[in-house]
Amino acid sequence: MISQRFTQISARRVFAQRSISLTSTRFSAPALITACKPLTQSRPAATQTVPEDEAYSILKAQRAVRPVSPHLTIYQTQIPWTLSALNRITGIILSGGFYVFGAAYLVSPLLGWHLESSALAASFAELPTAVKLLLKFGVALPFTYHSWNGMRHLVWDSGRQFSNKMVVRSGQVVIGLTVVSSGALAVYGL
Numbered sequence: 001m002i003s004q005r006f007t008q009i010s011a012r013r014v015f016a017q018r019s020i021s022l023t024s025t026r027f028s029a030p031a032l033i034t035a036c037k038p039l040t041q042s043r044p045a046a047t048q049t050v051p052e053d054e055a056y057s058i059l060k061a062q063r064a065v066r067p068v069s070p071h072l073t074i075y076q077t078q079i080p081w082t083l084s085a086l087n088r089i090t091g092i093i094l095s096g097g098f099y100v101f102g103a104a105y106l107v108s109p110l111l112g113w114h115l116e117s118s119a120l121a122a123s124f125a126e127l128p129t130a131v132k133l134l135l136k137f138g139v140a141l142p143f144t145y146h147s148w149n150g151m152r153h154l155v156w157d158s159g160r161q162f163s164n165k166m167v168v169r170s171g172q173v174v175i176g177l178t179v180v181s182s183g184a185l186a187v188y189g190l
Contacts, residue, residue: 079171087149090142129190137186144185145178 050058108115124132152170156162161170 079168083149083171083174087146087153090146090149093142094146132190133186137182140182140185141178144181145174148174148177148181 104113105115107113124135127135152174155170161167
């Protein structure tokens, strides 16, 4: 496309530099018309000075009739963009949680906290069974979702299952696998 445009502009410049009569038979009519046109169009701008308060009122009136930008509340919720947002959120939760726990583990001897494995296991064992189940499910849910959705993205990176129907279906499979595997991890070892 760029090379065609470059060729057209170059040809117009060559024809414009030569004096071509309109009665010449060497060129067809479009070439003659092109050769006789000026290279650039110019349009004189009609401007006027407007006082600042009047300019602001014109701008305010224009803003009143501008369309409002689309936002999430006008769209119907769909699986692909919901799961995409959840993938980012779970990634932030997991990485943020690891960084916070790692930093707390490093400074715990200085602050007198007991974050060694035996102390954490003993405090966790004292919790009621329902609380243990909820805590384990809450920790397993973002981890399993992010893992299953990561595998889904790896399949997409290979160029497979990227049609609209398969994206929705694989999203439903990821949700199901996430709930089942999170529940299994939460129940395991109780």
